[in-house]
Amino acid sequence: MAEDSTILIVDDEAAIRDVVGITLDLAGFDTIKAANARDAHVSIIDQKPDLVLLDWMLPGGSGIELARRLRRDEVTSNIPIIMLSAKASEDNKVQGLNEGVDDYVTKPFSPRELVARIKTVLRRVNAKQRDSHESVLQVFDLELDPTSHRVTIKDKLVDMGPTEFRLLKFFLQNQEKVFNRDQILNLVWGANVYLEERTIDVHIRRLRKALSKVSGTSINYAKLIQTVRTAGYRFSIRST
Amino acid sequence: MAEDSTILIVDDEAAIRDVVGITLDLAGFDTIKAANARDAHVSIIDQKPDLVLLDWMLPGGSGIELARRLRRDEVTSNIPIIMLSAKASEDNKVQGLNEGVDDYVTKPFSPRELVARIKTVLRRVNAKQRDSHESVLQVFDLELDPTSHRVTIKDKLVDMGPTEFRLLKFFLQNQEKVFNRDQILNLVWGANVYLEERTIDVHIRRLRKALSKVSGTSINYAKLIQTVRTAGYRFSIRST
């Protein structure tokens, strides 16, 4: 699984920036670098990294200051921070945790450890957000259960690929509304992908086929996914 | 027997923290340190120590306060607490025990005594959990008995490692729900481990293999552990 998370590295030593940067690049992260607190602040507002690696010992004590500021600011307060420090001082550590820093890595560190800690922090943060129970989406006898990650029609399992699952979920959440292919690409695949628009047609096809395979139903669920010529697709329980 | 328990030391005096820390490290415990109640709280949430060593006399009476808070909080209420105190006042002791503190050690204390008391408390707590009858989990002819730490299929013993046992127990307690690898790491291994996600796949494999080895059953129990591509794993009695 690719780590598409973006990490901001803040350190005044170019050497450290490079080493850390290469390490994280290899681990599959996107990286941004900043040499001082001011640049870092700009970058954070600009790029919204998923995590900040912050040198404790920035000139003028600006490292800890930045951490404090990030915590206070509404926009950045939930971006996890990992502190880098030249030496393992318990006092630093305690103070850091006090400022809401999420973890603490002392230099010198192994690339392994650094990557591991980053992953752990990201995991912890994500886990917190992910505990919310999503409810079952349903239309007539069709049910999509995000929790068990299953689609059933009259309790019979519907077999489909991951993309079709996401697509169906999207349609169930946005019925009666037409989406053009651009929108579907953005909303189901996410921004920052470049794909042929026709790709969508193929997945629509696959989804329809999956829904059709289920026997013993009076309703043709594939028909609920309607083609709106020149405009896109629409999921609707009303006939065309 | 190895003490892999983690002890959180809360004391405002660095000297005490160090002495106690070294003592416990030598005794084979993992230690975390905190200087004040606030740090301690963060650490507890974060690291889930197995026991808290808490100085009674934290500035502002925050020691006793922290103890109270930990007892009230659902998540921390079953973490045992040992109080450290400068002098043995019967009043303090009574009050402490009132707050649900598990034991009481007066400074100065010998390393021997401290370690002994910690072990005693941990043993007591573990015993309590052992006695509290966790019910046998079962699915068809498969039974997992948390008390005897055994898994059987049709009364035939299923041989598996400790990790596989915990994994199976987790799945039996959370059926029909998909968990991604992040979640499984958090919920089965704990929040503070740095592991490759692929490690899970290997343990899944080992668990499936263990379940398959049992002969003379119409049901393939290994199949109950289902792979949900791109989403994780799911334990389910329904066919995929």
Added chain:
DNA sequence: CAAATATGTGACAATAATGTTACCGGGGAG
């Protein structure tokens, strides 16, 4: 009706995700 445009459909190769095996190192038991 023919041309032009849009969507449906099946096949295919590249890729990503998972299954599987083997190895290494640490730690307890003897």
Added chain:
DNA sequence: CTCCCCGGTAACATTATTGTCACATATTTG
């Protein structure tokens, strides 16, 4: 101390899925 078990990881094998193309079919336009 050595042996053995176990957990974690890397390396390789296998499988499912993805995106794209080429062509078929349908709809619109003039």
